[in-house]
Amino acid sequence: MVVLQRGATNLHYPDTISALDIPVDIEESPVSQFAEQVKAHGLFQKLLTFIRGTGNTKDLIDGFVTVIAQQVGCDEAVVLEIATAEVEGRAVTGGKMKSQLTGPVEQGxxxxxxxxxxxxxxxAGEMISGTFAAVAEELDGAAPQWLRSLVERVLLIRRLREVRAYLGFQRVKPGPAERRVSPDVGHPENWLAATEVFGEGFVLALNFAALERWSKSLPASELNAIADLEKKRLDENFWFLPKVDPAFLAIHTLSHLLLRQVTFDCGYSSSSLRERIYFDRINQYAGLMIYTADADSEGSLGGLVRQGRSDRLARSIIAAVEQGRWCSSDPVCSETAGQGLGGFNHAACHACCLVSETSCTHANTLLDRRMLIDPAWGLLPRLGAEL
Structure with a gap:
């Protein structure tokens, strides 16, 4: 038994899970599934050169195709189709098969x-269903080089439905899922309490290859600090936080800065906006979604989708990065060794990066402005930003 004050923050740790209501019959063919990995391979550009060239280069093409296929882990026909589509200027599209979701229900x-x-x-350029409507959008051609190197593609989500289910709770100190108290205490049920919310938003598909190169170029001191944070996450059992990764820190920080910026322009309150981080080092993809989904408003007002259009998005991202360069608590904020929950934040506080608890999917942790803007090794300076 532990005595707690009624208003204590550790009295109730909710455990929830959410999912977007998206078409379930979409699953990529191997061509679409491996397209990004093949294009990121170091020999891919040489392969394109030989395909575009003239003369007897078939043996060279076959050799490059074999090497890329073996290292990526796909069939040679897949590599050749991706390269041919790139040369001909065609979009790589996948077939449709039934998506099978098996195993335990996990957010990942x-x-x-x-x-x-x-x-x-x-x-495909667009996707329309009863609860999901999305259309691809081009990034402004006049955007600076660092922005075009980071953001590959943009998707406008004009209609969105999200379902949030309540799995249970924990008290005092959160631990493994086995310690979770089910919401149906004493009365086992085969259903969970859930809510459905509607909204809109936009998605940024980021250049994973650029993030990967930058992550490997970080100084040893920063890599050691990140390794120490990951060890702390494991030792102290912060199970609800993802693995500490420099690329994830950069994406998450950019998401918070952008979320704070578009609040001033889209017409929604800051607590109405939410983020969704898509990052997987194994499958090699990176992206983020800023969206609004409120239970009290069915449909959308269009304000947030408008911020994702080509005539506005680049300006919003540039303004967000500019705001992140300086914090009113600097130099204390940028020089503090660790702050926030568990000390998992570095250069991030309420004056610069933190958002509403309902907006962040990772408890306002794993944030660091230095990962984006440090003049010596930050992501944006490495991409060519003049900060």
Missing amino acids: VFLEEEWRTMRAALN
């Missing part, structure tokens, strides 16, 4: 399913 499983649908919508 849903995110992976959602990202495959987002990518399929980007490849």
Whole structure:
């Protein structure tokens, strides 16, 4: 037994899970599934050169195709189809098969399913269903080089339905899922309490290859600090946080800065906006979604979708990064070794990066402005940003 004050923050740790209501018959063919990995391979550009060239280069093409296929882990025909489509200027699209979701219900499983649908919508140009409407949007051609190097594609979500289910709760100190108290205490039920919310938003598909190169170029001191944070996450059993990764820190921080910025322009309150981070190092994809989904408003007002259009998005991202360069608590904020829950934040506080608890999917942790803007090794300076 533990005595707690009624208003104590550790009295109730809710455990929830959410999923977007998206078309379930979308699953990529091997061509679409491996397209990004093949294009990111170091030999892919040389393969394109030989395909575009003239002369007897078949043996060279076959050799490059074999090497890329072996290292990526796909069939040679898949590599050749991706390269041919690139040379001919065709979009790589996948076939449709039934998506089978098996195993335990976990948030990561849903995110992976959602990202495959987002990518399929980007490849097709649009995707329309009863509860999901998305259309691809071009990034402003006048955007700076660092922005065009980071953001590959944009998807406008004009109609969105999200379902949030309540799995249970924990008290005092959160631990493994086995310690979770079911919401149907004493009366086992085969259903969970859930809500459905409607909204809109936009998705940024980020350049995973650029993020990967930057992550490997970080100084040893920063890599060691990130490794120490990951060890702390495991030792102290912060099970609800994802693995500490420099690329994830950069994406998450950019998401918070952008979320704070578009609040001033879209017409929604800051607590109405939410983020959704799509990042998987194994499957090699990275992206983020800023969306609004409120139970008190069915449909959307269009304000947030408008911020994702080509004539506004680039300006919003540039303004967000500009705001992130300086915090009113600097130099204390940027030089603090660790702050926030568990000390998992570095250069991030309420004056610069933190958002409403209902807006962040990771408890306002794993944030660091330095990952984006540090003049020596930050992501944006490495991409060519003049900060």
